[in-house]
Amino acid sequence: MAAVFLAPFYLLCNAYILYWMIRWLHAAVPVLGKGAGLILVLAVYSFLMMSLLTSFLVRRHPIRRYLKKISDQWLGSFAYILGITLILDAGHRILLLTWLADTWLYSRGGMAFCGSLGAAGMAAVVIYGIHHAGKISLTRYQVKISKKYAVEGKRTMRIALLADLHLGSSVGKKQVERMTELVGQCEPDLVVIAGDLFDNDFSSIDDPEGIARLLAGMKSRLGTWACWGNHDINERILAGFTFPVPGGVQVDPRFEAFLRQAKIHMMNDEVRLMDESFYLAGRKDPQRIEKTGETRMEPAELLNSVDRTLPVLVIDHQPKQLKELAAAGVDLDLSGHTHNGQVFPGNLFLRLMWKNPCGVRKIGDMYSVVTSGAGFWGPGLRIGTDNEVVLLEVEFRDS
Incomplete structure (x- = not known):
């Protein structure tokens, strides 16, 4: 309140x-x-x-x-x-x-x-x-992981990292068109959406079917995988502050129907062996589960059964628990949420709040990669920061 x-x-x-x-x-x-x-x-x-x-x-x-x-x-x-x-x-x-x-x-x-x-x-x-908020740039990063990538003839993987689309009254079809065009230019092996696809209210999305078709058209060898973010829930918001919904917070079933239509695979505290060569895990969002009444696994619990001789990639909306993820054997943590502050001077203060507010940072043997997001939250402004699609080129080295 x-x-x-x-x-x-x-x-x-x-x-x-x-x-x-x-x-x-x-x-x-x-x-x-x-x-x-x-x-x-x-x-x-x-x-x-x-x-x-x-x-x-x-x-x-x-x-x-x-x-x-x-x-x-x-x-x-x-x-x-x-x-x-x-x-x-x-x-x-x-x-x-x-x-x-x-x-x-x-x-x-x-x-x-x-x-x-x-x-x-x-x-x-x-x-x-x-x-500037209507533009999206392509940001390229390279990381090297000292593990073998068990796909014949390949030593690299190209990941298109997206986050914070915030589909709703401010972000719509035109922004998604620009974003998907950049993803196509990346020719990725894997597309990752690190949370906040929606902006709390599905009804505010103009032409959701058309947007879903655009997202379904993103081509990659291994498909599009995502995790939930803190805004992927039905809530009433006044000036950035949330208010309780009568009957409690509920996940709008239209969110999941949209994901199916968009061919986006949502990962909810689960781990998959991809291509018989690496693990991909998706975590629940800590703010979201406080409102839905769910629980979230700790990194060590989530990754308890993985073979750590293979690369381990995690999608986690908020770049939190980075030390714990690194200790659990994660090689690459993919996040969003911060928007890099979105507007000046927010991007300056952000460094006081997050170990990795945006970009690439190495924590132990793990790389944390945080994108500033493909969309924006609240005011349709980008000042001192950029909307972006991240092309992450991962080189594997058999240690």
Whole structure:
């Protein structure tokens, strides 16, 4: 219920933004700073400010998808509007203590100029973020595993690693088309989706049948294998905070039907011997099982029966328990979840929270590979980070 407790803070932040916005409008665009113009500005701002709540309350109406898009985009924009307003306010207060306090900067023209500069900067950042979120890049990594790959004539394996598609109101068919085109260019032996295929609400997906056909069209020698993520569950979300669903959290059966149509094999704390040459394991997500009432095997328990002379690969949505996985004999752990922070400065703070926030890191004899994801969560913004498909080229060396 954190959203309820944070609501007063959210309202205060919006009041603070409006205070400075009105002062700037009064100086820069007088017609919008008073009378009917000001009423129009307040009405539009109030609609955006309340879109988080309206998209949460409207459940079954077709308009909900559009309200959700607006509210998600507002959430990201709001963070940058607040940040830029705080920076300008701080600069305003600091310069008041200098000789500049008696200059043009503190005139009506100075207010108009500084406010316009801040508004232009905010708009440029958000427009760039929206544009960049529609792109997907191909990231290549190479790792070497000191075990034999028992497939005649092959010493390497190509893995296309995806995660965090977040199919829903923000991520749809166009993004999946771009993603599957890149996967096709990889010519992979194996396609892995490391969780968060969905964005909590199957009903928000536009044309799920068409998206499933695109995913089913991904070609690889060994097929497409996945694990669940923390968003692959039916939950109500307000401003990023989850709320209980009447009757308890349930897995929407349409999720699994979609996977069958998309020819995606879901691994739920299970291990498979693939190609008679390596093991592939998929783990349950720790946040998801807290809500479904399931349990999750520890690494040593999950991999108890594997032949450790063969390569062991694990799909685990969140890059956690890396030391435990390495100790259990895992050679390669494939994850997502972090989005690499998705927007600046989140990518800077992420390094304080995760041993491997994104990219490749060696833990003991194990490689942890974390992708920033092929989609995005919440606001359709990517600033300082990229959507990506990871092509992982694994070279095996018989030790």
